[in-house]
Amino acid sequence: xxxxxxxxxxxxxxxxxxxxxxxxATVAGYDPDPSALSRAAERGAVDEAxxxxxxxxxxxxxxxxxGPVGVLPQAVGTALQMAGPECVVxxxxxxxxxxxxxxxxxxxxxxHPLAGAASSxxxxxxxxxxxxxxxxxxxxxxxxxxxYERLHRLLRAIGARPAAIDPETHDVLLAAxxxxxxxxxxTLVEQATQALASGPERLPATGPSFRDAxxxxxxxxxxxxxxxxxxxxxxxxxxxxxxxxxxxxxxxLRRGDAAWIVDWNERAAGQRARLMEGQxxxxxxxxxxxxxxxxxxxxxxxxxxxxxxxxxxxxxxxHPAPDMSxxxxxxxxxxxxxxxxxxxxxxxxxxxxxxx
Amino acid sequence: xxxxxxxxxxxxxxxxxxxxxxxxATVAGYDPDPSALSRAAERGAVDEAxxxxxxxxxxxxxxxxxGPVGVLPQAVGTALQMAGPECVVxxxxxxxxxxxxxxxxxxxxxxHPLAGAASSxxxxxxxxxxxxxxxxxxxxxxxxxxxYERLHRLLRAIGARPAAIDPETHDVLLAAxxxxxxxxxxTLVEQATQALASGPERLPATGPSFRDAxxxxxxxxxxxxxxxxxxxxxxxxxxxxxxxxxxxxxxxLRRGDAAWIVDWNERAAGQRARLMEGQxxxxxxxxxxxxxxxxxxxxxxxxxxxxxxxxxxxxxxxHPAPDMSxxxxxxxxxxxxxxxxxxxxxxxxxxxxxxx
Numbered sequence: 209x210x211x212x213x214x215x216x217x218x219x220x221x222x223x224x225x226x227x228x229x230x231x232x233a234t235v236a237g238y239d240p241d242p243s244a245l246s247r248a249a250e251r252g253a254v255d256e257a258x259x260x261x262x263x264x265x266x267x268x269x270x271x272x273x274x275g276p277v278g279v280l281p282q283a284v285g286t287a288l289q290m291a292g293p294e295c296v297v298x299x300x301x302x303x304x305x306x307x308x309x310x311x312x313x314x315x316x317x318x319x320h321p322l323a324g325a326a327s328s329x330x331x332x333x334x335x336x337x338x339x340x341x342x343x344x345x346x347x348x349x350x351x352x353x354x355x356y357e358r359l360h361r362l363l364r365a366i367g368a369r370p371a372a373i374d375p376e377t378h379d380v381l382l383a384a385x386x387x388x389x390x391x392x393x394x395t396l397v398e399q400a401t402q403a404l405a406s407g408p409e410r411l412p413a414t415g416p417s418f419r420d421a422x423x424x425x426x427x428x429x430x431x432x433x434x435x436x437x438x439x440x441x442x443x444x445x446x447x448x449x450x451x452x453x454x455x456x457x458x459x460x461l462r463r464g465d466a467a468w469i470v471d472w473n474e475r476a477a478g479q480r481a482r483l484m485e486g487q488x489x490x491x492x493x494x495x496x497x498x499x500x501x502x503x504x505x506x507x508x509x510x511x512x513x514x515x516x517x518x519x520x521x522x523x524x525x526x527h528p529a530p531d532m533s534x535x536x537x538x539x540x541x542x543x544x545x546x547x548x549x550x551x552x553x554x555x556x557x558x559x560x561x562x563x564x
Numbered sequence: 565x566x567x568x569x570x571x572x573x574x575x576x577x578x579x580x581x582x583x584x585x586x587x588x589a590t591v592a593g594y595d596p597d598p599s600a601l602s603r604a605a606e607r608g609a610v611d612e613a614x615x616x617x618x619x620x621x622x623x624x625x626x627x628x629x630x631g632p633v634g635v636l637p638q639a640v641g642t643a644l645q646m647a648g649p650e651c652v653v654x655x656x657x658x659x660x661x662x663x664x665x666x667x668x669x670x671x672x673x674x675x676h677p678l679a680g681a682a683s684s685x686x687x688x689x690x691x692x693x694x695x696x697x698x699x700x701x702x703x704x705x706x707x708x709x710x711x712y713e714r715l716h717r718l719l720r721a722i723g724a725r726p727a728a729i730d731p732e733t734h735d736v737l738l739a740a741x742x743x744x745x746x747x748x749x750x751t752l753v754e755q756a757t758q759a760l761a762s763g764p765e766r767l768p769a770t771g772p773s774f775r776d777a778x779x780x781x782x783x784x785x786x787x788x789x790x791x792x793x794x795x796x797x798x799x800x801x802x803x804x805x806x807x808x809x810x811x812x813x814x815x816x817l818r819r820g821d822a823a824w825i826v827d828w829n830e831r832a833a834g835q836r837a838r839l840m841e842g843q844x845x846x847x848x849x850x851x852x853x854x855x856x857x858x859x860x861x862x863x864x865x866x867x868x869x870x871x872x873x874x875x876x877x878x879x880x881x882x883h884p885a886p887d888m889s890x891x892x893x894x895x896x897x898x899x900x901x902x903x904x905x906x907x908x909x910x911x912x913x914x915x916x917x918x919x920x
Contacts, residue, residue: 324772384752384759389777392748394832395809396740399802401835403740416680419840420776421745426833429826436825440817446755447814451807453751458803461796469792470785476750477782479757484775 209233211362212264214287215240215274216248219300219321221333223272224253226366229335238264248330265290270362271297277434281310288313296355302382302431303438304346304375314504317359318346318375320382321368328428339367345511346375353507353537357526360511364523371520372511383442387435391447393425491543493522495564498537498554502528510537513557519550538564565589567718568620570643571596571630572604575656575677577689579628580609582722585691594620604686621646626718627653633790637666644669652711658738658787659794660702660731670860673715674702674731676738677724684784695723701867702731709863709893713882716867720879727876728867739798743791747803749781847899849878851920854893854910858884866893869913875906894920 211227213220216239227233237254238261239245249257258264265271265287273283280301287297288311298319301307308318323341343363347356363370373381400418436443460468500506507526514521521539528535541550547563554561567583569576572595583589593610594617595601605613614620621627621643629639636657643653644667654675657663664674679697699719703712719726729737756774792799816824856862863882870877877895884891897906903919910917 322772381759384756385774388755389752389773391810391813392752393777394829395806395813396745396748397832397836397839398809399744399806400740400839402805403737403802404839416678417745417780418741420779421749422836422839423776424773425836426829426831429829429833432829433822433825436817437820437822440820444814444817446759447810447817449758450751450755451810451814453754454747454803454807454810457747457751458800458807461792461800461803464793464796466789466793469789473750473782473785473788475782476753477785480753480778480781483753483756483760483778 209270209362210268211235212258212268212271212287213237213254213274214261214264214271214283216244216253216330217274218324218328218330218332218337220272220274221248221251221253221330222323222335222337223274223300223366224248225251225333225335226338227362228252228255230367231362231365236264236268244330248333251330251333253330253333261286262290265295267292268295270359271295273297273299275301276431277301277303277306277438281307284311284316288315291315294355296352296359298345298359302386302435304344304378306438308346308348308375312350314350314352315355317351317356319359319363320344320346320378322386323368328431336367338363341368343368343370344373344378345370346378347372347508347511348374349505349508351505351508353504353526356507356511357524360521360524369520369522372508372515374512377516379439380442383439383446387439387443388446388450390424390427390432391436391443392450393422396422397425491545493540493542494544494547496539496541496547496550496554497562497564498539499560500535500537502532502535507537509557510539510554510559513553514539514541514550517549517553519546519553521550565626565718566624567591568614568624568627568643569593569610569630570617570620570627570639572600572609572686573630574680574684574686574688574693576628576630577604577607577609577686578679578691578693579630579656579722580604581607581689581691582694583718584608584611586723587718587721592620592624600686604689607686607689609686609689617642618646621651623648624651626715627651629653629655632787633657633659633662633794637663640667640672644671647671650711652708652715654701654715658742658791660700660734662794664702664704664731668706670706670708671711673707673712675715675719676700676702676734678742679724684787692723694719697724699724699726700729700734701726702734703728703864703867704730705861705864707861707864709860709882712863712867713880716877716880725876725878728864728871730868733872735795736798739795739802743795743799744802744806746780746783746788747792747799748806749778752778753781847901849896849898850900850903852895852897852903852906852910853918853920854895855916856891856893858888858891863893865913866895866910869909870895870897870906873905873909875902875909877906 211233213224216237224235235254236256236258238258245257248254271287280299298317304318321343323337360370523540525538541547551561567589569580572593580591591610592612592614593604594614601613604610627643636655640655654673660674677699679693716726879896881894897903907917
């Protein structure tokens, strides 16, 4: 398998390392920064250091486009022009509405791995960066099912857990679970700095909980300014909601309302436990076979429906009928409960489904 | 050395383990919960499981009082009644103005270790819990210098870094670096829960940064309700300031102000780097000798002055003159720069100081 990686930083470099080591793939890399590209080659993240994007993309079956969110629509557009008709092109940007609305091509699937590290750059790339990490994919009605399947399998093979999601839900969700935490981390750092400045000159002030809470403060402006601005509306709404919640806490403190504080804190404890529980499904893999018409959008529809319900598609395989009029999609999920739920969801869409 | 620990949970149990293992101290423990006390004995955190506080405190040179902030003033008062005239009594509460204003006794030194763990209870106690951890002490003018010295040395011996601070500064600082992070963690969990509830039923939604940012969400209400309420004024002011900062971010996002976002984010990056830098001083220990009158409050005065300036007193020793009219306090600090700064600070208080 031949893979192209355009942009060989932490994420692109880790894709290259993982694809080479785990799949024996041939990885062609390109980066606008020649020194980043040569470091990627030295680290073994790419087999070929291409002198331009076209040289990297030529002959590739899968293209990953990595870079700041602001440059991705143009970079993906360019990659699609160079890519063959059977090549899937994906990006790794942290917001998805912008790019998905700009790119209409059956070969494009928006993507976003929930993986990262405190330090950017190919120096910190690791073949196991995506092990167990959710990797969001945003197929739409026009997305090629066969190319979606190929990308899904590749992501599984490098250790990730692909999950389909629509771009709007993705961006609202990420505003809450990623972008708002970054904003709050910056806020905490500003407040602590001011508290220290108005008190002692310098103090051994911070314990482990402060380090945890501010680990992402001041994350790379080159990356994060684009993320914040490309999701400004959803993030601003999350901030406003946080402000309302904080005002309620402040008022409860001022009136010394112990019962309110206990109730609020216990609710948070329960909510965090549920958030960390993870998904439906545990147990040996079960296969669910869906019989579907052979038309564009069916794979995206199934993947999004199961994603919405929290049923993780571990693997999938398409089996078109010889006349291409219909086909079977085999879905593997974890455990009997998830398999039954998946079958129900498929039937709810109007297709036949059976547990194999 | 004989030590009493009243309240053998995570912190009290870890004090017991560390004092036994590192100092060969005899540790008498008491806990209002008999099962906690017997688990502490099983874990080797105490030598003697006392049936009442008096039995634990009798003959002790140092008493640690651990428990929720709300019960500490009474528990410390009781311990002081039972303790001998040469016994130092300290607490480990997370807020300090309340208890320090209520207890006036030269044998009492307020304390607060910046150490903890995700799980409470003596089951999670560790002899190395305080290794490298800041342990705030709040001596006041009436505090016995000799007893302060003894406590400082004991904390050093169990691995901690004692640092003197006045109670007001402590509480404002902790509102910013500990209590506000807890409030924001709860807020994040509430927002994420709502974002998930209005979108997909269940999703593999959270990446590592969300887990870090919400690690302390919903921390034990039994402990945290007291902390929040005992520091309600300072914490409410921190929340209000955070609200103002968040409103500015929200406005910048809505007007798409990239320059503002970059400036804000870069400022946070620089501030976090400085907060993590730690203290003045690195290098081999240097001794600074201060000649001081032998009167109450001098040790507290020196410790607080150096603490305010961020000079960490690694060790200290008192050498009273035979007629007790004056004495020498030897202070050990790390490196030549810190030693010179310490000598300047001592001279600034009107005492002679020399580098040994």
